[in-house]
Amino acid sequence: MTSRRSFLAGAGVAMVGASAISKAGAASLPEAPVQSSAATMPPQAPSSGRPYNPVVTLNGWSLPWRMKDGVKEFHLVAEPVVRELAPGMKANLWGYNGQSPGPTIEVVEGDRVRIFVTNKLPEHTSIHWHGQLLPSGMDGVTGLSQPGIAPGKTFVYEFVARHAGTFMYHPHADEMNQMAMGMMGFWVTHPKDPRQHAVDRDFVFLLSAYDIDPGSYTPRTNTMTEFNLWTFNSRVFPGIDPMVVRKDERVRIRVGNLTMTNHPMHVHGHRFEVTCTDGGFVPPGARWPEVTADVAVGQMRAIEFIADNPGDWAFHCHKSHHTMNAMGHQVPNLIGVDHRGVAKKINDLIPGYMVMGEKGGSMGGMQMPLPENTLPMMAGQGPFGGVEMGGMFTVLKVREGLARGDYKDPGWYKNPPGTLAREWTGELPEAPRAKAGGSESDTVLTVRRPGEHHGH
Numbered sequence: 332m333t334s335r336r337s338f339l340a341g342a343g344v345a346m347v348g349a350s351a352i353s354k355a356g357a358a359s360l361p362e363a364p365v366q367s368s369a370a371t372m373p374p375q376a377p378s379s380g381r382p383y384n385p386v387v388t389l390n391g392w393s394l395p396w397r398m399k400d401g402v403k404e405f406h407l408v409a410e411p412v413v414r415e416l417a418p419g420m421k422a423n424l425w426g427y428n429g430q431s432p433g434p435t436i437e438v439v440e441g442d443r444v445r446i447f448v449t450n451k452l453p454e455h456t457s458i459h460w461h462g463q464l465l466p467s468g469m470d471g472v473t474g475l476s477q478p479g480i481a482p483g484k485t486f487v488y489e490f491v492a493r494h495a496g497t498f499m500y501h502p503h504a505d506e507m508n509q510m511a512m513g514m515m516g517f518w519v520t521h522p523k524d525p526r527q528h529a530v531d532r533d534f535v536f537l538l539s540a541y542d543i544d545p546g547s548y549t550p551r552t553n554t555m556t557e558f559n560l561w562t563f564n565s566r567v568f569p570g571i572d573p574m575v576v577r578k579d580e581r582v583r584i585r586v587g588n589l590t591m592t593n594h595p596m597h598v599h600g601h602r603f604e605v606t607c608t609d610g611g612f613v614p615p616g617a618r619w620p621e622v623t624a625d626v627a628v629g630q631m632r633a634i635e636f637i638a639d640n641p642g643d644w645a646f647h648c649h650k651s652h653h654t655m656n657a658m659g660h661q662v663p664n665l666i667g668v669d670h671r672g673v674a675k676k677i678n679d680l681i682p683g684y685m686v687m688g689e690k691g692g693s694m695g696g697m698q699m700p701l702p703e704n705t706l707p708m709m710a711g712q713g714p715f716g717g718v719e720m721g722g723m724f725t726v727l728k729v730r731e732g733l734a735r736g737d738y739k740d741p742g743w744y745k746n747p748p749g750t751l752a753r754e755w756t757g758e759l760p761e762a763p764r765a766k767a768g769g770s771e772s773d774t775v776l777t778v779r780r781p782g783e784h785h786g787h
């Protein structure tokens with residue numbers, strides 16, 4: 332990785348797209364820009380070709396191209412990468428151009444696209460352009476549509492991006508290992524007319540999952556269902572950037588699912604419509620309001636809404652184990668168990684041991700020492716304390732008075748007076764409850780065995 336030039340300026344954040352492209356102009360192969368940072372890059376206006384409204388890849392970036400005789404040329408390099416999942420944890424993954432997931436590819440409906448794919452992995456690979464309508468020989472299925480790309484080799488794919496929509500790319504070679512190692516990327520084909528399907532902010536990310544044992548760095552790829560790190564673009568909360576939007580803007584969030592299970596994606600404070608699926612944009616008359624959209628395995632969904640409700644709103648997968656980071660799955664339910672004494676005995680053997688769960692599962696405030704390179708299960712902090720979330724969770728921040736295109740984190744929402752849940756400090760009479768046993772209860776329960784029932 333160090334032998335390749337990196338086109339990064341300053342703190343590894345800004346891409347110097349234009350100069351990189353002109354430098355490569357004479358070469359037969361376009362340069363392959365590398366990203367060293369897991370930060371969200373600001374949307375990139377197109378440097379050549381037809382205009383479009385660029386997307387924002389959450390904790391990611393879009394791949395620059397060069398124009399050659401009217402063809403958009405991209406260069407992806409499949410290679411081992413180190414991805415920071417959140418501050419405090421890095422993973423040895425496989426990805427493209429320095430990151431997992433790979434960079435987002437943005438083109439316009441009708442563009443002719445040529446993609447060079449160089450394999451720097453220790454085994455063969457290929458790329459399948461998930462959802463594209465293209466010639467069979469460009470579909471990237473190893474053995475079926477092409478031979479695998481051997482280590483050290485480069486293949487060229489070329490096709491026309493025929494319809495606008497939301498797509499993904501991923502290997503179709505040793506998929507179980509390569510996708511469990513993080514090989515995937517997003518693809519957006521913008522409409523020919525930038526006014527069509529226009530929104531003010533367009534966020535994209537992929538869902539991926541990893542099984543990384545606490546204290547280790549490399550995913551176990553034979554895992555079928557017991558993944559322990561659930562990610563947006565190979566990041567876990569609190570490592571996932573917030574989605575910052577200006578009040579009353581039209582917002583689109585595009586999600587692709589390359590995990591091995593479905594994810595019901597849920598937004599707070601707003602209703603949305605699914606406006607784009609795997610097959611393209613949904614006609615307006617066929618949309619209906621939702622607050623949760625299930626994204627099945629291999630699917631893409633784009634949701635749209637008007638951000639008319641200022642605040643800090645959770646946006647997350649609704650499977651509660653997917654909003655947690657790595658944990659042991661063999662932990663019994665200890666709610667209501669009295670551990671006094673047990674903890675003391677264990678502490679004599681293992682100083683620092685902490686009993687978990689006797690008052691529920693809340694571990695936000697616990698400071699049990701963790702193995703190295705391991706995140707707490709639920710780590711995010713909010714303005715009122717621990718958010719008790721990890722994994723597939725981030726915050727939609729809707730604010731008045733932001734500048735157009737300002738994606739800077741505005742901090743926590745300041746609730747207007749009278750709009751914040753508060754503690755009740757008045758009298759608290761005991762609630763009347765039905766008592767067990769019958770005699771003191773108002774409720775009379777008559778039980779009859781089925782055999783005693785004669786009728787009909």
Ligand SMILES: [Cu+2]
Pocket residue numbers: 561593594595648649650653723
């Ligand atoms: Cu989920």
